Amino acid sequence: MVPSYKIGNLAPSIKMNQQIIKIAILNLYEGTENQGMRCLREIIHDFSTTNNITLQLEEFDVRLLKETPGTEFDLYISTGGPGNPMHSENSDWENIYFEWLTSMIHFNENEKNHIKKNIFFICHSFQLACRYFNVAQVIKRKSTSFGVFPVHFIEENINDVIFSGLSNPFYAVDNRDYQVVQPNEINMKKVGAKILAIEKDRPHVQYERAIMAMRFNKNMIGTQFHPEADSIGMTKYLSAGEKKTLVIQNYGEEKWKSMIDQLNDPEKISLTHDSILPAFLQLSILNHSDES
16 A cells, blocks of 8 residues: 555645545556556645645555455555456455445435545546446447547436536546446436436437436446546657557547647647546545535
């Protein structure tokens, strides 16, 4: 387990019984090189500095060390990660991960626990959550989805507070070989799930549009895309010699240039980065403040 560290100071305007907000990050990257963990740490750091709130962050290596947090944390973020989200079925680490998720659901369902636990699932974690709740099918894409793409809200669910401040469509970083499709409306109704956003419409392609964001219940939400991605990290990632060459070989130089331009458009990735996870943090912390 990565040692915990504290950030910022408690905002005097927020009256809370506890002096520290505890955040758990469930790291599903399995030791692979990534920008996701850096981005999450920076978002949490910037949020605490901007709002003058003390945040204590702990990270749990789910896949390599089979670590999961307990229920003592105030909010949880579960990351993206490599590999096939279906091949881990019945593996030791996935069983432990699903046991953790079950414990969080039981905690929230317990009427004695007035302050509920909020969880945000990103990409690979989102696919696992869809499998866990059995609300949709996870299948392999015909080709990799990689780059900056528009994401479209479902009109009837457009007012979810986590996405306030974003236009319809908004833009997000997508990097996946798998997708969530074929929603199970019966199971969605049972657990209280709602589809919030889908990928861009492609009328010239005969494929179902993938689900890009879903609220699984009042306290659990996830996105297929990477809301933590920032323009600096992605530009560096795409400009590295090997990755740049690979993108140009697969998509062409014009596509590579378009990706770089979109990454640095302040109305696209930066807006998504600055909106979704900060809104999740704010909502989760205010819920604790309201109950204190």
